[in-house]
Amino acid sequence: MVAHLTPAQQKVLSFLKDFVVRHRFAPTAKEIAGNFGIAVKNGFYYLDLLERKGYIRRRPHSPRRIEFVGETLPRSPVRVPVLGRVPAGSPREAVEEVEGELFLDPALLGEGEIFSLRVKGDSMTEAHICDGDYVLVRAQRNAEDGEIVVAVIDGEATVKRMRRQKGKIRLEAANPAYPPIAVPAGAPSFRIAGKVVGVYRKF
Numbered sequence: 480m481v482a483h484l485t486p487a488q489q490k491v492l493s494f495l496k497d498f499v500v501r502h503r504f505a506p507t508a509k510e511i512a513g514n515f516g517i518a519v520k521n522g523f524y525y526l527d528l529l530e531r532k533g534y535i536r537r538r539p540h541s542p543r544r545i546e547f548v549g550e551t552l553p554r555s556p557v558r559v560p561v562l563g564r565v566p567a568g569s570p571r572e573a574v575e576e577v578e579g580e581l582f583l584d585p586a587l588l589g590e591g592e593i594f595s596l597r598v599k600g601d602s603m604t605e606a607h608i609c610d611g612d613y614v615l616v617r618a619q620r621n622a623e624d625g626e627i628v629v630a631v632i633d634g635e636a637t638v639k640r641m642r643r644q645k646g647k648i649r650l651e652a653a654n655p656a657y658p659p660i661a662v663p664a665g666a667p668s669f670r671i672a673g674k675v676v677g678v679y680r681k682f
Contacts, residue, residue, distance in 0.1 A: 606653035616673035
């Protein structure tokens, strides 16, 4: 049985829950302190106290991870910024400006920072990525062989399946009309902007 909370402790617990629903991660002690106008050490105090009283569980070395004991929080839609269009064809510039936003169920997204790009072109149709779709991309610098990525070459971006070969990276379309793109491994002009983790399509 959990211990009773004072009104002040209940306010902190409610703030933690609201913060996690909005942001999908827990506030730091500094953020708790800033919200309530208290010292940072008191933010740590409340976290420790709520854990001791059995209301939350924290993961070692993961201050942004909090589990609320015996509760399932409602899932509010997550805001996913749409950063522009990215060709599914020959690489062209992807404008890194927010053009809009999607509000999606967090269960569809998984962990990490997610952004979206609108696809223009038909080179990935056999991977079920079509012109006008929104690819959901987890921002990361690396990807495994065979994964679909947003690759940037000489400042221009494209959606392709990445293959690792000896001494080079091969970016493959999912449409036989488009030839693969070969890039030397470690080339400074090449980078991975993220891994495609989903596709959103409006009807």
